Amino acid sequence: xxxxxxxxxxxxxxxxxxxxxxxxxENTAFDYFPWYxxxxxxxxxxxxxxxxxxxxxxxxxFTISFNKSAKQFSLHIMDSQPGDSATYFCAASAGGxxxxxxxxxxxxxxxxxx
Amino acid sequence: NxxxxxxxxxxxxxxxQSMTLQCAQDMNHEYMSWYRQDPGMGLxxxxxxxxxxxxxxxxxxxxxxxxxxxxxxxxxRLLSAAPSQTSVYFCASGRDAGAGNQPQHFGDGTRLSxx
Numbered sequence: 001x002x003x004x005x006x007x008x009x010x011x012x013x014x015x016x017x018x019x020x021x022x023x024x025x026e027n028t029a030f031d032y033f034p035w036y037x038x039x040x041x042x043x044x045x046x047x048x049x050x051x052x053x054x055x056x057x058x059x060x061x062f063t064i065s066f067n068k069s070a071k072q073f074s075l076h077i078m079d080s081q082p083g084d085s086a087t088y089f090c091a092a093s094a095g096g097x098x099x100x101x102x103x104x105x106x107x108x109x110x111x112x113x114x
Numbered sequence: 115n116x117x118x119x120x121x122x123x124x125x126x127x128x129x130x131q132s133m134t135l136q137c138a139q140d141m142n143h144e145y146m147s148w149y150r151q152d153p154g155m156g157l158x159x160x161x162x163x164x165x166x167x168x169x170x171x172x173x174x175x176x177x178x179x180x181x182x183x184x185x186x187x188x189x190x191r192l193l194s195a196a197p198s199q200t201s202v203y204f205c206a207s208g209r210d211a212g213a214g215n216q217p218q219h220f221g222d223g224t225r226l227s228x229x
Binding site for chain 2: 006034036042045089097099102104105107
């Protein structure tokens with residue numbers, strides 16, 4: 001049972017364009033929603049995270065939009081660069097001692113063409 | 115400060131063999147966990163620990179054992195390797211949730227093939 005569904009599986013964007021990756025979750029106990037970036041041969045690294053008390057969080061070119069009623073959240077990468085080419089994972093976890101128990105989406109392979 | 119260190123980086127096993135994947139962190143993190151990554155399935159939680167002496171099962175615990183005798187180390191044991199356990203294994207650590215939005219730090223993985 002996939003509790004966090006991510007789309008698209010792959011995405012090709014031209015340099016300078018906007019990359020958008022979407023996720024939907026089912027478990028209403030989730031209260032922490034991070035996005036991870038993974039390069040080949042490396043472990044995932046935290047990119048940006050949000051809690052459901054805000055609808056949007058921006059850090060540089062990366063923005064998370066969060067819709068609690070729809071149980072959806074998305075990652076927007078503005079001015080996409082070839083160096084952004086990587087696999088992106090959304091994730092979610094509940095609070096308390098379950099904070100570190102991340103449920104991941106299936107991943108999106110982003111390719112940014114020069 | 116090395117972060118999360120996983121050894122070995124690569125391993126090939128025969129069906130039925132046992133082995134231990136090592137994970138160590140030097141950040142004094144309370145939380146440690148093991149995930150496996152398979153194509154098209156993201157990362158799935160195998161086992162989890164909130165501190166020394168405390169472990170819990172994740173989504174896919176069958177065939178794996180863990181123990182946490184120290185804060186720094188969280189080894190993952192494959193009892194009798196099966197081809198279905200061919201995967202990339204990641205260890206992660208993080209601070210207590212009360213410390214705010216603290217990220218989980220991941221190691222660079224162990225690539226395991228079972229023949």
